[in-house]
Amino acid sequence: MPELPEVEAARRAIEENCLGKKIKRVIIADDNKVIHGISPSDFQTSILGKTIISARRKGKNLWLELDSPPFPSFQFGMAGAIYIKGVAVTKYKRSAVKDSEEWPSKYSKFFVELDDGLELSFTDKRRFAKVRLLANPTSVSPISELGPDALLEPMTVDEFAESLAKKKITIKPLLLDQGYISGIGNWIADEVLYQARIHPLQTASSLSKEQCEALHTSIKEVIEKAVEVDADSSQFPSNWIFHNREKKPGKAFVDGKKIDFITAGGRTTAYVPELQKLYGKDAEKAAKVRPAKRGVKPKEDDGDGEEDEQETEKEDESAKSKKGQKPRGGRGKKPASKTKTEESDDDGDDSEAEEEVVKPKGRGTKPAIKRKSEEKATSQAGKKPKGRKS
Numbered sequence: 001m002p003e004l005p006e007v008e009a010a011r012r013a014i015e016e017n018c019l020g021k022k023i024k025r026v027i028i029a030d031d032n033k034v035i036h037g038i039s040p041s042d043f044q045t046s047i048l049g050k051t052i053i054s055a056r057r058k059g060k061n062l063w064l065e066l067d068s069p070p071f072p073s074f075q076f077g078m079a080g081a082i083y084i085k086g087v088a089v090t091k092y093k094r095s096a097v098k099d100s101e102e103w104p105s106k107y108s109k110f111f112v113e114l115d116d117g118l119e120l121s122f123t124d125k126r127r128f129a130k131v132r133l134l135a136n137p138t139s140v141s142p143i144s145e146l147g148p149d150a151l152l153e154p155m156t157v158d159e160f161a162e163s164l165a166k167k168k169i170t171i172k173p174l175l176l177d178q179g180y181i182s183g184i185g186n187w188i189a190d191e192v193l194y195q196a197r198i199h200p201l202q203t204a205s206s207l208s209k210e211q212c213e214a215l216h217t218s219i220k221e222v223i224e225k226a227v228e229v230d231a232d233s234s235q236f237p238s239n240w241i242f243h244n245r246e247k248k249p250g251k252a253f254v255d256g257k258k259i260d261f262i263t264a265g266g267r268t269t270a271y272v273p274e275l276q277k278l279y280g281k282d283a284e285k286a287a288k289v290r291p292a293k294r295g296v297k298p299k300e301d302d303g304d305g306e307e308d309e310q311e312t313e314k315e316d317e318s319a320k321s322k323k324g325q326k327p328r329g330g331r332g333k334k335p336a337s338k339t340k341t342e343e344s345d346d347d348g349d350d351s352e353a354e355e356e357v358v359k360p361k362g363r364g365t366k367p368a369i370k371r372k373s374e375e376k377a378t379s380q381a382g383k384k385p386k387g388r389k390s
Contacts, residue, residue: 001078002079002081002185003184003185003187004059004060004182004183004184004188005223005231006076007057007062008057008227009231010062010089011062012230013082013084015054017118018055018118019053019054020053021052021115021116021118022114023052023066023112023114023115024048024114026044026047026113027110027111027112028041028043028044028109028111029108029110031127034127034130035131036130036131036132037132038132042133046133047133050068051066053065056137057149058149059150059182060076060182060185061073061076061143063134069134070133070134071133071137072110072132072133073131073132073133073137073143074129074130074131075132077126077129078126078128079129080122081123082121082122083105084120085118085121086118103121104119105123107124110122142178146179147177148182150181150183150219151223151224151227154219154220157212157213160215160216161209163180164204164205164207164212165205167203167204167205168203170282171193171198171200171204171207171215172190172200172264172267173264175188175189175192176267181219184223186267186268186269187245189269190245191218192222193215193218193271194271194275195218195240196211196214196215196218197211197275199276199282200262200264200276201262201264201278201282202279202282203281206280206281206282239254239255240254241259241271244259244270254272257274257275258274260272
């Protein structure tokens with residue numbers, strides 16, 4: 001799933017190449033699963049001839065500000081991606097459309113040609129994205145329901161610690177809750193917890209002051225670094241767990257330490273048991289749980305299936321539950337633990353597929369929908385750490 005850095009890279013590419021240019025041609029896919037609440041013809045008529053003034057983002061959502069409303073808004077889902085013909089834009093690995101493929105891609109949902117000939121397309125191979133046309137994107141769901149943006153509106157360390165102290169759920173699902181903090185997805189959550197040396201299943205309210213500070217720092221550093229390199233994962237630091245989180249059990253290591261895989265908040269989760277230990281009541285609880293068979297990694301997903309759609313919907317719903325409450329102070333109803341597994345946004349293969357045909361309006365042919373599921377969890381116990389370790 002594209003997360004904050006990938007969406008921010010797309011936003012910057014639009015700002016650098018498209019501002020001040022008029023839309024002279026529009027093609028909107030005839031796909032009411034992605035094109036939300038408006039017909040392709042009405043969408044096209046509403047933005048034709050408009051000028052792009054700016055590109056804006058909150059969390060994993062992007063919208064184009066035109067010289068007059070309404071504005072196109074993009075919720076990237078599991079595999080949404082922005083392409084600008086002739087311009088390098090970071091591509092999420094499962095979103096990538098090959099340069100050799102037709103243009104605009106058969107997976108294009110939103111295509112515009114600008115008055116200088118530049119062409120921009122939003123594609124979605126998996127059809128879990130949402131493209132909307134909104135008079136004021138920030139005033140309606142999903143954007144109006146999001147918590148503070150992890151990059152643009154960070155909590156202070158004291159606000160963060162105070163907020164965590166009131167959360168009685170485990171830390172990984174809390175970080176994924178877009179109504180709490182917007183922009184953090186599965187790979188960022190795994191990375192920041194690893195860097196802070198915190199177990200994904202540790203209860204948020206049980207974290208020490210030192211751990212809260214370490215996690216606050218790691219969120220800032222990981223997101224800022226990923227944004228700095230335009231989400232180009234080849235430039236991520238070599239000591240990030242990111243580079244090894246897709247390897248098979250027994251073959252996944254970071255800095256010589258073994259990576260294990262569990263399910264946390266319904267998501268496949270990579271962590272290092274040697275460094276990220278459960279403690280206190282969480283450790284006692286884990287000790288009573290029958291361990292899963294060793295050496296077996298939870299079945300990874302490829303961002304293709306039914307649960308991907310549920311993930312996008314749950315992001316919206318979890319954010320809606322925060323409406324009218326202040327996320328900065330940690331107030332508000334705690335996000336519900338997910339009882340049904342959801343597909344991870346970072347793993348799997350495309351070998352098993354259930355295809356669904358959708359014919360885009362104008363150009364393109366059918367995109368494929370593939371369905372898979374994941375399950376399995378293990379846990380690790382140990383002594384209470386004091387915070388970040390080197």
